[in-house]
Amino acid sequence: MLTLLNLLSSIALLIWGTHIVRTGILRVYGSHLRKVLSHNVSKRPMAFVAGIAVTALVQSSNATALLVTSFVSQGLMALTPALAIMLGADVGTALMARVLTFDLSWLSPLLIFLGVIFFLSRKQTRAGQLGRVAIGLGLMLLALELIVAAATPITQEQGIRVLFASLTGDLLLDALVGALFALISYSSLAAVLLTATLTGAGLISLPVAIGLVIGANIGSGILAFLTSSLQTQAGRRVALGSLLYKLIGLLLVIPLLNPLVSWLDSLQWRPAELVIAFHLLYNSLRCLLMLPSTGLMARFCNWLLADRPEQGGVARPRHLDPTALATPSLALANAVRETLRIGDLIETMLGHLLEVLRGNQPTQSRELRELDNDVDSLYSAVKLYLAQVPREVLSEQESRRWAEIIELAVNLEQAGDIIERMLGKLQDQKTAQRHSFSDSGLEELTELHTRLMANLRLGLSVFLSGDAESARQLLREKRRFRIQERRLAHSHVGRLHHQVVQSIETSSLHLELIGDMKRLNSLVCSSAYVVLESRETGALKVEEVGGE
CATH class of the missing domain: 1.20.58.220 (Phosphate transport system protein phou homolog 2; domain 2)
Structure with missing residues (x-):
């Protein structure tokens, strides 16, 4: 019971850290980010790079999704560049997963310590708000460590071992479990790091880990779509397009699973490193391959989620997100x-x-x-x-x-x-x-x-x-x-x-x-x-x- 409570509290800490980072950055650079994302992303490559940069800055593709859907809801950004930014956000998440595999145990307490000093001493200034961001980043790093640490004892339970043993490489089933991991942990990043830990411990095979990683991506798309339910119809289209891209990626990998596993095994890397490397390679190739199709996806999402006519004969607010x-x-x-x-x-x-x-x-x-x-x-x-x-x-x-x-x-x-x-x-x-x-x-x-x-x-x-x-x-x-x-x-x-x-x-x-x-x-x-x-x-x- 205590282990489960530790896991839930770690997830809550991750959510809170993400919220602190997002609000802190927006309070300091909100208008600048809005200008950059709304005026300088007319070209897809620039939008793609902007998605990578913003996700690296806010440490969460879900936070990037909230920003982008908000801007689209306000009419500050078109759907096509927004989808390109979301593809970049997926690559940014994979890059952050690679960074977090390094030993950063010293960084979390340092960020929290410095952040508290700046925030309490200069609360209403830009330095104070940057201190808030540092606190949030420190909490996120700490939460990711705690999630992996709290989940590890759970995976040692006999019932959980039996559950993992039942995952025999069926990509669709593994992807479903991976999506559940991401939903429960409220972070695809945490789900991928947990998958790497399980693979390194020998609890799951590489084919299963690949399915879990792909499913974690899909889970983050589902999270973004559920979060966008408070947005306007335009904002929901962004989350829908991002989710559809992740599902298409799953379909593209199915026929390539066996050759892909054989190639990864030939690299002679540690299992945990293989999982992180696959995550980065998969997201990079998938997003670059789908980047030219953002215009087509935008038209498809506009067709699926057409604007609803105003009911009751009274105008409703369009921009009050x-x-x-x-x-x-x-x-x-x-x-x-x-x-x-x-x-x-x-x-x-x-x-x-x-x-x-x-x-x-x-x-x-x-x-x-x-x-x-x-x-x-x-x-x-x-x-x-x-x-x-x-x-x-x-x-x-x-x-x-x-x-x-x-x-x-x-x-x-x-x-x-x-x-x-x-x-x-x-x-x-x-x-x-x-x-x-x-x-x-x-x-x-x-x-x-x-x-x-x-x-x-x-x-x-x-x-x-x-x-x-x-x-x-x-x-x-x-x-x-x-x-x-x-x-x-x-x-x-x-x-x-x-x-x-x-x-x-x-x-x-x-x-x-x-x-x-x-x-x-x-x-x-x-x-x-x-x-x-x-x-x-x-x-x-x-x-x-x-x-x-």
Whole structure:
């Protein structure tokens, strides 16, 4: 019982160490990794090398799979390079298995000791986060040693010996057992090291060890696919493609098993070394052979896991990946993308409003109300998502960005409500009473609407880029809008003075719509103040001269 408990606790320590390494690296290099993996992997060889490098850095192909599926879910990376990265991750795992066969017993305590010193002394700095990474790496190395040490006594039990004796080289059965090893240990790396230990102890033959190694690879693919269940459909395609590649590798080895075993036996190496060498050779050849087919596999996975249509008529968030919440930089990037999506919906609502203003189309009215429901749904999702981001680990800049996202999301939600109320006013006064605007009045409202749309696009751009010059331009446009709004109100009063019948009939509605557009413009221009205030340059004060 104690031996089993030791094994389970070692596996838990490995999982925790992997989590610490992944979160630590993402907190320090998250934005850089995102840029590298999303912009510099358009060519398959570069994506393949990136997969090897990232897996060597985070010490786990499962951690690499979490990163890649997260990026694909957010739309930061296409499926084809993502599959190439996953093939590279398999090679990276095999390389790490070879490295870990060296005597590294001294490295684990050293990493933990130095990591604790740096983390506790400089917790909120980059050095502190690198200390966190060192702690995680040390725990992972320690956990791998403990897993092998805890599993060795279990393999000495008579029942377990009988179980291993029943493995006579049936590749499919051995692969199944190897997959179970990987699932139980939560690591193909641990399963391969355990297989090498068992082979070195003479408990299993080389053909059985080959099957266990191939099965461990498949088990890691199953782990990644199960982990991706929290991701979007796009993220699941990455894990599915990686798993299919591993299964194809199994099918390719079946006819080559006997010649392969004979060749390995002729090398006269120690059994444990043969297992590690086969793992590296198998993953390298398999991945290089399948690298040219990533485009075809991407199309196949897109066909198998097609995007599901949104149900219930309400939009659902696309970018709010829950697995990124532990990494503030990624979580905030997700929230930014979803907030910009709300901005796109507001732009569409304004377009429909103009159509209703011009032609009173019932279809546009219905679509506009549905869009407002989508805005409310996405606003609630963004708000709840940001509420789950751990505020205590945010840097000063990240805290400011967190507040910016919340502020813009609130403003956009209020803008959606204003647009819906404007629709109600149009239907109540314009449709029910069969009144229509004068040609001059409609032209003026259209002109103001066009300026409002342009300011909305500029405001979203300022929010995304944080560019100070664009922010100043947005404030200038806000001032021009205010001047234009006053001019149009005076023009309308002039038409009333000249007794224009249509202007008299729609006067109240006309002035209310102008006032609503003024409020909308204030909401969409708010991002300029945030950018200029954060820079402490005095630019905000200068721009506000001349007035609201």
